[in-house]
Each structure stands twice: as C-alpha cells, then as structure tokens.
Amino acid sequence: MRVFKLFFAVFINYALISLFYLFLRKTFITIVFSQFLFFLLSFINIKKEQYLSASLTPSDFLLIKETFIAAPFLLKSVVLIGITVFVIFTIYLYRKENSETRWLMIPNAILSVAILSFFISANFTNNFGQYCDSNKTALVCQYRTSLPNTRGDWVGDHLSIKHLGYTTFFFSKSVDSLNNKVFKSQNIPEDKIQAIFPENETQQNKAHPDELPNIIFIMSESHWDATKLDKSLPKNVTPNINRDQVSTLLSPSFGGGTANVEFEVLTSLNVFLNHNELLYVSKLKRPTYSLPMYLNTLGYDTTAMHNNGKYFYNRSSVYQNMGFNRFTSIENMTTAADRGKFINQAGWTNDDLIYDSIRQQLQNADQPQFIYAITVENHPMYNDDRFGANNFKIKKDVSNSSKRALNTFLSGMKRADEHYSALLKDISKMKRPTIVIFFGDHLPNLQKVYDDFGFYKSEQEKTEKKDVKFFETPLAVWSNFPIDKNQFKGTFVPAHFLAPKILEAAHIPLPPYYQFIEKVNSCYSTIHQTGVQVNKKCDLNKDELLNQYKDLNMDAINGKNFSYQILHQHS
Structure with missing residues (x-):
C-alpha cells in the first residue's frame, strides 16, 4: 500500500x-516557483507542529492575521525576508527566461486536468466507495485504499503527511474543504442555536470541588462478550467487569x-448525523464544547490518556x-529507549502502562480528577500469541486460525478484567469519592472468525449491519460512594447519551448543554445507523427536538460554532 500511496502522490505533484x-509558460521558473511554494508550506507545517502539535490545513489561512500576531518575531522576520527575496528573484528569472511555444500547453493541460479531476472525483465519492461496493474487481477498486483520504485516515494528519508528502496532503485537505462547502455545510443561525439553550435553563448550583468525585472512563480496546458469538465459548472470562455491568453501550x-x-462520549454529538465520518481526522479543528470543557468549570483537572502515539487520530490537537488540561500518551509514559519492553507481539503497548498512569494521576491530587483512558493492548489483529498460546479451549469445530484468534482475544479480555480489578482495589483505599466507567469501544475485528461461527445470517446483514448486536459492548460502572444506577436502565445506552447519565448518577449538576441532550434522550432511545428509535413515553415535541439536535451537530461540526461561543461565554 505504501508503494501505491507514493505512486499516487507523485502523480498529484506532477499535475500541480x-x-x-x-x-507561467516557462519550464525553469515553473519548477523554481512550485518547489519554493511546496517547501514554504512544508516549513510552515513543521513550525506549526513544533509550536501547536497540529498540522497545517487550508482553513489555517483564514487565520493569517492571528498567526502573524502570535508567531515569534524572529520566525516572522525570517519568513517575510525569505518570501521577499524569493519574489524579487522570481521576477528577475521570469524576465530572463523566454516563453515557450503554445503547443506545449496542450499536453500539460490535458495531463493536469485529467489527473487532478480523477483525484477530486475520488475525494468527492469517498474514493469511489459506492461504485466499488458493487464492482469490487474493477481496477480502481483494487487500489482505492491507497488513494489519498485525509478525512478518513485513522493514523491522523501527522502520519498522513509522512506517508503522502505535505503537498499531496495539502491538496487532499483542500479538496476536503471544497467537498464540505459544496455538500455538507450549512450555517445554522445563531438565534436557532440560542433557542436550544434558553436562559431560564441555567446550571444548578455548583458543588464545592472538595465534594466532587473523581470520574474515570476506561474505554477498553475491542472489549466484547464473546459468548454472543457462540454459547460454547468459555463463560465468565471477565468476572469483575460482569459483576459491575449495568447495561451495554x-x-x-x-x-x-x-x-x-x-467523540460521541466526550461531545454527545452524533456520528450518524455526520455521515459516519472520522471526525477527529476530518473536522475537529477548533474548540468544541465537551465533557472535559464543562468539568473544567467545576474545578476538575482533566486528563486524556492513551498508551499509543500522540498523533494517531489527531488526538494531540483534538x-x-x-479543553483537556493534558494528554498523556505513550511518549509521556516511558522513554523511547525503554518503550520496546512494553510492546507485545502484535506491536501494541501493554496496558500496564496506562493503568499505572491512572494511579499516578490520582495520587496526591488536590483537585477532583477527570480521566479519559483508552487502552490498546488487545487491538486487532489476533493472528498471534501475544498473551500465550492455548489459554482457552475452543470446543467448536472451526479452523485453527480462528481458534488462535479467539484464544488471543479472550486472553486480552481476561487481562483487561485483571487490570480493572487491581485498579478498583487501589481506588477503594482513596478518600475522595470516585466513579469508574468501563466499556468496550466496539466489537473486535475478528474477520474470518465471524464467518466460521455463522455470526452473520446473510451477506446483506454482513454488509449493512442494521442490528444493534453489531454495536453493543459491555458497560460497567463502579463507585466507592452511593450512585443512582437507575440512569442506565434500558436495553442499551448509546455513546452519544452516556455523559449526562454519568453526571446524574454521580450527583453532578447538568449544564444547559447536557440538559438539552437529556431532553433528546427522553424522546429517542438512540439516533444511530441501525435506526432512529422513538421513546413512546415522550411528552415533548419530538420532531422539534430531533431537528434541534441536527442543528447542534451541523453548527458544531460544519457551521459557525455558535454553540461553543454561547456555552463558553456563560460557563
């Protein structure tokens, strides 16, 4: 794939x-001008990453004035002098070089327009995704995963630049912006957003920081009840998590x-209403109202943790x-020299590091702590023995590769339960009240295992996945103080409705934002790709609420972001 990515990147550079x-109609000056421009963009990107841990994107050029004010004097001087010298040099070269014959423009025009049109078409059609669903053997479909896809590449902007080169990245991001403006953007008027948060719905009296509990989210990689796959599989692999399970997520x-x-847990916004885009990569480039942002106003110290690289999914900037006060990534958990000691067979970091980081953050903390921790050691793929071979006996007659994958997955589940149990024992010794919320992020990517066990009833079900069983993971809640677990009653708790339930269970007042989310939840069990489920007991205008929720999503992700401005102003 890397080779084909490089191939496509070369084509884009040539077309530009x-x-x-x-x-310009002059070969030498074209090469000088284009390469200087590409170099300048790359240089600015390097400096932005150095100062802000975020990559340069086309929308940044709307902030030239702010950037000029914020940039160090020496850096501004060097860039301005460099540009001035280059402009003078370019004018001199342009006058010296003779224009070339017009017939050379024809092949350049054909090649440039054809190549750029192809890549723009690929971007606007999600790399021909719909076409390739029904034409998988077509030539373009065999290489579509190598086409630039800067709004859907999970590695994040920093590593996309490393793989594609900055020029290709910037071109793809520019087309992303055009795509959004043409098809997906709608500016919701400020008064419509203001109406979602009426002034009489003010926040209840804030509790004193000494009375507020620590809140710890543990989003466990691919954590799932494998007995949903087949009842013959080993049961009670995770006894401690099972004991505390209150529902499914x-x-x-x-x-x-x-x-x-x-994204859904932290913002209560909705992936389905945003075209199932990978929003950390495609859209979250500005302040966005969220759970840590609210908890900061109550006196919490807010920390995101992940025992993986800080650039994946653009997390360092997102x-x-x-509003997180800090992000503790693998780079902060151990030195580069010692990192290899914690990497398992599959190339993922063991979770010992992240659980130790949680303990360290909780120790000697004066403020109440909000920690959002994301584990990684049980990440797919499972074609290895990272936790040892044959820990579990798989009775069903399936392939050895499926048995091996299940053994690795179940062993990782067992380790997650052991980590969870050990953490709770340590927390139970602490004076401050603490609530721990543990859940799986999604079903594991078990590939052929699902086929071997007949998990899908048909090819259509495998493709469309319209049943909630494909999206339910265990949700466990533990606390060392009395909480209201009635909040979690029901078939499941959607990720986009989880945050206000946790706040209410922990007796923390809801701000206007989460009061609105609770209203939406009172009329809708979920707003999800499997369907929009209406609550029969809804006594509000459900259609108006859904439209307001859609407006909130559009405003926060693609619009003017009035929601952040309104909520931030009154926090």
Whole structure:
C-alpha cells in the first residue's frame, strides 16, 4: 500500500507542477516557483507542529492575521525576508527566461486536468466507495485504499503527511474543504442555536470541588462478550467487569473507528448525523464544547490518556480543542529507549502502562480528577500469541486460525478484567469519592472468525449491519460512594447519551448543554445507523427536538460554532 500511496502522490505533484506551467509558460521558473511554494508550506507545517502539535490545513489561512500576531518575531522576520527575496528573484528569472511555444500547453493541460479531476472525483465519492461496493474487481477498486483520504485516515494528519508528502496532503485537505462547502455545510443561525439553550435553563448550583468525585472512563480496546458469538465459548472470562455491568453501550462503530466512539462520549454529538465520518481526522479543528470543557468549570483537572502515539487520530490537537488540561500518551509514559519492553507481539503497548498512569494521576491530587483512558493492548489483529498460546479451549469445530484468534482475544479480555480489578482495589483505599466507567469501544475485528461461527445470517446483514448486536459492548460502572444506577436502565445506552447519565448518577449538576441532550434522550432511545428509535413515553415535541439536535451537530461540526461561543461565554 505504501508503494501505491507514493505512486499516487507523485502523480498529484506532477499535475500541480503542470498546472503552474499553464499560467507561467516557462519550464525553469515553473519548477523554481512550485518547489519554493511546496517547501514554504512544508516549513510552515513543521513550525506549526513544533509550536501547536497540529498540522497545517487550508482553513489555517483564514487565520493569517492571528498567526502573524502570535508567531515569534524572529520566525516572522525570517519568513517575510525569505518570501521577499524569493519574489524579487522570481521576477528577475521570469524576465530572463523566454516563453515557450503554445503547443506545449496542450499536453500539460490535458495531463493536469485529467489527473487532478480523477483525484477530486475520488475525494468527492469517498474514493469511489459506492461504485466499488458493487464492482469490487474493477481496477480502481483494487487500489482505492491507497488513494489519498485525509478525512478518513485513522493514523491522523501527522502520519498522513509522512506517508503522502505535505503537498499531496495539502491538496487532499483542500479538496476536503471544497467537498464540505459544496455538500455538507450549512450555517445554522445563531438565534436557532440560542433557542436550544434558553436562559431560564441555567446550571444548578455548583458543588464545592472538595465534594466532587473523581470520574474515570476506561474505554477498553475491542472489549466484547464473546459468548454472543457462540454459547460454547468459555463463560465468565471477565468476572469483575460482569459483576459491575449495568447495561451495554451502543457504539457508533463496528470493528474499528475508536475515535468516533470517544467523540460521541466526550461531545454527545452524533456520528450518524455526520455521515459516519472520522471526525477527529476530518473536522475537529477548533474548540468544541465537551465533557472535559464543562468539568473544567467545576474545578476538575482533566486528563486524556492513551498508551499509543500522540498523533494517531489527531488526538494531540483534538484534545486541546476539547479543553483537556493534558494528554498523556505513550511518549509521556516511558522513554523511547525503554518503550520496546512494553510492546507485545502484535506491536501494541501493554496496558500496564496506562493503568499505572491512572494511579499516578490520582495520587496526591488536590483537585477532583477527570480521566479519559483508552487502552490498546488487545487491538486487532489476533493472528498471534501475544498473551500465550492455548489459554482457552475452543470446543467448536472451526479452523485453527480462528481458534488462535479467539484464544488471543479472550486472553486480552481476561487481562483487561485483571487490570480493572487491581485498579478498583487501589481506588477503594482513596478518600475522595470516585466513579469508574468501563466499556468496550466496539466489537473486535475478528474477520474470518465471524464467518466460521455463522455470526452473520446473510451477506446483506454482513454488509449493512442494521442490528444493534453489531454495536453493543459491555458497560460497567463502579463507585466507592452511593450512585443512582437507575440512569442506565434500558436495553442499551448509546455513546452519544452516556455523559449526562454519568453526571446524574454521580450527583453532578447538568449544564444547559447536557440538559438539552437529556431532553433528546427522553424522546429517542438512540439516533444511530441501525435506526432512529422513538421513546413512546415522550411528552415533548419530538420532531422539534430531533431537528434541534441536527442543528447542534451541523453548527458544531460544519457551521459557525455558535454553540461553543454561547456555552463558553456563560460557563
């Protein structure tokens, strides 16, 4: 795939250079001008990553004035002097070089327009996704995963640049922006957003920080009840988590897309209403109202944790935009020299590190702590023995590869339960009240195992996945103080409705934002790709509420972001 990504990147660079030639009609000056421009963009990106841990995107050029004010004087001077010298040098070269014959413009125009049109078409059609669903053997479909896809590449902007080169990345992001403007953006008027949060729905009296509980979310990689696959599989693999299970979480993702799950939990916005895009990568480039942002106003110290690289899913910049005080990634958990000691056979970091980081954050903390921890050691794929071979006996007559995958997955589940139990024992010794919320982000990507066990009733079910069974993971809640577990009654708890339930269970007042989310939940069990489920007991205008929720999503993700401005102003 890397080879084909490089191949496509070369084509885009060539097409852009040919496009410059159509305007300049001089070969040497075209090469000088294009390469300087590409170098300048790359240089600015390097500096932005250095100062802000975020990559340069086309929308940043709307903030030139703010950037110029914030940039260090020496950096501004060097860039301005460099641009000035280049402009003078370019004008001199342009006058010296003779224009070339017009017939050279024809092949350049054909090649440039054809290549760029192909890549723009690929972007606008999600790399020909719908076409390839029914034409999987077509030539373009064999290589579609190698086409630039900067709004859906889970590795995040930083590593996309590393794989594609900055010019290709910037071109793809520019087309993303055009795609959004043409098809997906709608500016919701400020008064419509203001109406969602009426002034009489003010926040209840804030509790004193000494009375507030620690809140710890543990989003466990691919954690799932494997007996849903087949009843012959080993039972009670996770006795401690089973003991505390209050419901199931309805995830927006199947087999991957971890960031979309945490997006829903942390913002209470909705992936389905946002076209199932990978929003951390495609859209979250500005401050967005969220659970940590609210808890900061109550006096919480807010921390995101993940024992993986800080750039995956753009988390280093996304967490800043969500208001987290810090992000503890693998880079902070251990030194680069020692990191290899914690990497398992599959290349993922053991969860010992993240659970130790949770303990360290809780120790000697004066403020109440909000920790959102994302584990990784039980990440697919499972074709290895990272936790040892044959820990579990698989009775069903399936392939050895499926037995091996299940053994690895179940062993990881068991380890997750042991980590969870050990953490609770340590927390139970602490004075401050603490609530722990444990859930799986999505079903595991078990690939052929699902087929061997007949998990899908038909090819259509396998493709469309319209049953909630494909999205339910265990949801466990533990606390060392009395909480209201009635909040979790029901068939499942959707990820986008989880946050206000946790706040109410822990006796923390709801701000206007979460009061509105609770209203939506009072009329809708879920708003999900499996269907929009209406609550029969709804005594509000359900259609108006759904439209307001859609407006909130559009405003926060694609619109003017009035919701953040209104809520931030009154927090």
